[in-house]
Amino acid sequence: MKYLTILSLVVLIACQPNKQNQDTEEEAKAYEAPKHHSESLTKVLDAHGSHEQWSKMKYLSYTKGEEYTITNLQNRKIRVESPDQTIGFGGTDVWVTPDTVDASRARFYHNLFFYFYAMPFVVGDPGAFYEDVEPRELKGKTYNGIKISYGENVGDAPDDNYILWFDPETNKMEWLMYTVTYRSGEPSDTYKLIRYDQWSEFNGLLLPTAIQWHQYKGDSVGEMSNEVRFENIQVTEESPADSLFVMPENAQIAPLNVGKG
Template identity: 80%
Template sequence: MKNLTYLAIVMLIAACQPGKKAEENQTEEVAYQAPEHHSESLTKVLDAHGGYELWSKMKSLSYTKGDEYTITNLQNRKIRLETPEQTIGFDGKEVWVTPDTVDASRARFYHNLYFYFYAMPFVVGDPGAFHEDVEPRELKGKTYNGIKISYGENIGDAPDDSYILWLDPATNKMEWLMYTVTYRSGEPNDTYKLIKYDQWTVVNGLTLPTAIQWYQFENDVVGEMRNEVKFENIELSVEPPSDSLFVMPENAQIAPLNVGKG
């Protein structure tokens, strides 16, 4: 009887000890490492806006711009834009427009235009982007540090587009964006347009704009503000949107690819 009692106690103690298999299954948390193609300067600006690590975990972004509602799957960049007149979607292969009676000639160019402006600076961290520090410059009486972004061949519909982020040297936050448009011409150019970012909100730990402003910019001189676009009802989530949102309906038309059409 004594032997049985002793054996039971030994078995009970052994059961309470962590086994080798359990210890082997425990994994240490791996520290985040920025993608190899990110420059040191880009990492600093991304960190100032909440960090690329956190951005990479997000799967859904939605907002309204006037009467236009946009939702994007951040992992595969499928997108859906709804207005009272039409719906534009990208299913991962084709840009589609419904109803099939509306003019779809600009839909391919437009479908992710504001998403890219809105999701700056995170979107320039995408694979295929090249980052280069440029000389500081003055804009509206303040000197900013700059990062130029260009793209490799066959990256998106307009790989010759380029961007320059202008950063507050004290905070590394982005305050201005210069960009070129090459979609229709298909040819690179050095005529930049200019956007100011100075209205922000924090959503799930990431700093996103509530408004962006286009400024006149000719002969390398900043003029007056010419347009402002506001964003509302901003939602950012680690949960992906339903893939059914991006499926092309039966009554939709495929938007033409107008690169090089002038």
């Protein structure tokens, strides 16, 4: 009887599903590539660590000069601290503290550099549409391009357009053209140009450590006009505390200002 009991126990254990294998299988099934992504965009995202890896991340922070930014990548709540003010977004309104500072640009500014920093992953968001464009030469090198546009009511400036230029051999992003329509509320054909050629790996993702604006007019690329450097970069699977994004008592709500010219 004792041997029968032991044998029954062994059979019972052998028949139990392996929890570790179950967890691994569940994790493998958890990610589904967004159906709206184009083939070209997927190649670029894969060259930068993959959208799958990006989708696992919840926490992003960096410093830009005296400015410190922390973002919850899952819900895009954000907090931007500088010596004179703090700007935050808790899911509904953009707020600014103290309530004595000029908050007229805060809504436009609160996630401006986050979008530039989080390229190319940020253009993989829902609501985006992709179109392959003709290759273009920039600074003596030919790049493949993807034009990104947005559906109505996607963000504060749905008429903004981006063109992402990437190396045809490595698929790494090297330039970004973009329009600004936030204040005018009207579509624009005037593009600004940023160079992305300084990348470092953080938690399996290639993210920029510096970006440079270049003069751009009549399809001619001019000299660098400005450079922004990002330091103390952290990107992890740990969520930031939600209390960071709650509007404090001495804060004001930033106005929308779209279409104000």
